[in-house]
Amino acid sequence: MLHLNARSKAGLYTLLLAVLAIFPLIVEESNLFLTVDVLIAALFAMSYNIVLGQTGLLSFGHAAFYGLGAYTVALLQMHLGWPIEVGIVVAPLVTGAFALAIGFFTVRVSGMYFAMLTLAFSQLIFAMVAGWYSFTGGDNGAPVMPPDYLFDTTNFYYLALGVVTACICFIRLLVGSPFGAALAAIRENPERARFIGVDIRFYQLAAFTISGALTGIAGALQAAFHQMAFPSLLFWPQSAEPVLMTLAGGIQTFFGPAIGAALFTILNFFVASYTDYPLFVFGVVVLVLVLFLPDGIVGTLFSKERRYRPGAPKDGAELAVSANAPKSPKGAPS
Amino acid sequence: MWTDIFIQILSGVSRGMILFVVASGLTLIFGVLRIPNFAHGSFYMLAAFVAYAVTHAVGGSNLGFAASLLMAPLILGVFGLVFEFMLLRRIAGRLHLYQLIMTFAMTLIIADGIKMIWGGAYRSVGYPPLLSGSVEIFGRPFPTYYLLVIAVGLIIAGLLSLLMERTRFGRTVSAAVVDPEMVGALGVNVPRLYTLVFGLGAALAGLGGALAAPVGSVSLGIGDSIIIESFAVVIIGGSGSIPGALAAALIIGVVQSLGIMVAPRLAIAFVFIALCVVLLVRPQGLLGRRV
Numbered sequence: 048m049l050h051l052n053a054r055s056k057a058g059l060y061t062l063l064l065a066v067l068a069i070f071p072l073i074v075e076e077s078n079l080f081l082t083v084d085v086l087i088a089a090l091f092a093m094s095y096n097i098v099l100g101q102t103g104l105l106s107f108g109h110a111a112f113y114g115l116g117a118y119t120v121a122l123l124q125m126h127l128g129w130p131i132e133v134g135i136v137v138a139p140l141v142t143g144a145f146a147l148a149i150g151f152f153t154v155r156v157s158g159m160y161f162a163m164l165t166l167a168f169s170q171l172i173f174a175m176v177a178g179w180y181s182f183t184g185g186d187n188g189a190p191v192m193p194p195d196y197l198f199d200t201t202n203f204y205y206l207a208l209g210v211v212t213a214c215i216c217f218i219r220l221l222v223g224s225p226f227g228a229a230l231a232a233i234r235e236n237p238e239r240a241r242f243i244g245v246d247i248r249f250y251q252l253a254a255f256t257i258s259g260a261l262t263g264i265a266g267a268l269q270a271a272f273h274q275m276a277f278p279s280l281l282f283w284p285q286s287a288e289p290v291l292m293t294l295a296g297g298i299q300t301f302f303g304p305a306i307g308a309a310l311f312t313i314l315n316f317f318v319a320s321y322t323d324y325p326l327f328v329f330g331v332v333v334l335v336l337v338l339f340l341p342d343g344i345v346g347t348l349f350s351k352e353r354r355y356r357p358g359a360p361k362d363g364a365e366l367a368v369s370a371n372a373p374k375s376p377k378g379a380p381s
Numbered sequence: 382m383w384t385d386i387f388i389q390i391l392s393g394v395s396r397g398m399i400l401f402v403v404a405s406g407l408t409l410i411f412g413v414l415r416i417p418n419f420a421h422g423s424f425y426m427l428a429a430f431v432a433y434a435v436t437h438a439v440g441g442s443n444l445g446f447a448a449s450l451l452m453a454p455l456i457l458g459v460f461g462l463v464f465e466f467m468l469l470r471r472i473a474g475r476l477h478l479y480q481l482i483m484t485f486a487m488t489l490i491i492a493d494g495i496k497m498i499w500g501g502a503y504r505s506v507g508y509p510p511l512l513s514g515s516v517e518i519f520g521r522p523f524p525t526y527y528l529l530v531i532a533v534g535l536i537i538a539g540l541l542s543l544l545m546e547r548t549r550f551g552r553t554v555s556a557a558v559v560d561p562e563m564v565g566a567l568g569v570n571v572p573r574l575y576t577l578v579f580g581l582g583a584a585l586a587g588l589g590g591a592l593a594a595p596v597g598s599v600s601l602g603i604g605d606s607i608i609i610e611s612f613a614v615v616i617i618g619g620s621g622s623i624p625g626a627l628a629a630a631l632i633i634g635v636v637q638s639l640g641i642m643v644a645p646r647l648a649i650a651f652v653f654i655a656l657c658v659v660l661l662v663r664p665q666g667l668l669g670r671r672v
Contacts, residue, residue: 105478152657156664159417159477163612164660170609171653178650283609287485294482324497330489337483338471 071201092304094261095289100298102254103234107162108169112142112259114281116266121189121276138267139260146259154251177278188277297346395527397634398534404614406585412620420487422608428453428590429599446509453591454584461583504599613656619669
């Protein structure tokens with residue numbers, strides 16, 4: 048399998064960024080439009096992977112932060128008249144605060160219970176946003192009015208590219224820091240992490256908060272780009288999206304979620320325009336991925352980057368293992 | 382005033398009973414087997430469409446209703462068996478995340494599958510003629526059909542409790558979940574046991590769907606809210622506990638029913654508040670045994 052050293056990796060990233068920088072010159076506008084969606088989805092998925100891949104927490108409620116980020120931009124403009132640039136800056140603060148509050152309650156439980164509790168909280172926020180007509184516009188959504196220069200897809204593309212690149216650099220620094228190492232320790236073995244003095248709940252809460260804040264930036268960009276914040280951005284199927292993207296790209300890889308995001312966004316675009324039954328096609332694609340590519344695309348290509356074998360979940364590992372999980376549910380380790 | 386509240390509670394109980402029948406299936410699948418089956422709400426939705434098809438094929442009579450009550454659980458039960466045997470079994474032993482994603486994929490496939498067969502339009506089934514009237518309770522009319530729903534819910538609760546607590550099958554299942562290797566070594570075919578329980582759970586979603594079909598409209602999207610409520614029932618009730626699921630479903634049904642009276646827009650939020658409170662105060666659920 049492929050294996051890159053640090054130097055060729057740096058070269059690859061520089062090349063990627065250079066290609067992205069001149070992208071508006073080489074593709075037509077409709078494709079550039081799609082590329083902006085890919086950038087936003089990539090940020091969403093990579094922010095999400097801070098909790099799933101790095102910390103081993105299966106959150107099933109990240110749609111709440113995505114939607115809240117979008118609504119922050121829309122509501123600040125609607126009620127206070129603040130421009131969307133300010134909204135994009137304020138969004139992570141708002142969603143981070145929500146993530147801190149939700150995480151405060153949810154990190155007390157683990158595994159599937161954590162997933163279900165995050166789902167419950169996000170549905171609560173969805174119900175509030177969808178029901179509070181006078182403040183959020185309810186089902187009709189809240190309109191966003193970008194400034195003139197951002198109506199141009201190329202300009203918005205550069206804004207999105209800048210913001211997303213900055214966020215990804217931040218995530219890279221985070222993952223490589225002692226803080227990131229502590230998160231990885233919690234993922235690999237919470238018992239041992241506790242034993243060597245890691246305050247597990249504190250680190251989980253911090254990871255959840257940072258992840259929620261970054262997800263809010265993705266949501267803010269989404270609302271600004273599509274000029275609308277909709278309640279469906281907070282609805283639970285939206286929470287499955289970053290999970291699928293991350294899984295498709297590779298949970299235990301850094302850029303895997305972005306690759307998965309690109310795959311799903313582009314697939315979504317073409318499937319929706321060529322068939323009447325896009326969900327069916329999606330479902331089959333996901334089934335095939337789970338059955339045949341459990342490590343994801345990037346995870347399979349660069350198998351050396353894999354840090355554990357999904358076939359053998361460790362006893363203490365919290366990653367999606369329920370609180371009272373049997374050692375192997377069917378006595379048949381795969 | 383008080384009679385109104387009583388009638389509202391009673392209709393909440395019947396709502397809760399449908400939720401219980403559906404959620405009792407999830408209690409077996411998620412609470413006992415620990416498979417986070419996101420497709421459970423889709424099973425329910427599919428069953429409602431099957432009930433619609435069967436009722437119309439037979440002619441909308443009492444017989445048609447009875448046939449739908451029989452066929453929907455049967456078809457969904459077989460569907461569940463096949464789904465577990467063909468797909469879920471292949472990823473057994475991997476992280477639960479993969480099961481969650483696989484069942485999520487199934488929700489997408491079922492949603493569009495229904496669209497292919499029945500189209501996206503709303504359908505209605507209607508009460509069976511025998512139960513279409515209402516009975517008078519404290520001078521207020523109350524739909525007879527709701528009484529049937531309550532009766533069916535109680536019967537299912539009784540039968541399932543007996544099955545899980547009093548039979549060899551139930552005890553083998555409980556044991557197999559705690560220590561599959563040991564139970565397997567004792568000569569039990571553990572994978573087959575899992576398939577059977579999953580099929581039973583899916584059949585219960587089927588029965589719930591058939592029971593619910595005459596009450597509201599049959600449409601795409603009816604699975605969306607019931608899946609969340611069903612997970613809430615399993616967690617509030619305590620995983621794997623049938624009496625716990627009954628209590629939780631009734632609490633949710635009544636809370637929603639009364640909530641609609643007080644604050645219509647926030648009725649849905651009460652469920653989540655109840656869920657969060659229970660999880661924080663008693664993480665194992667109301668009647669959950671394990672801590």
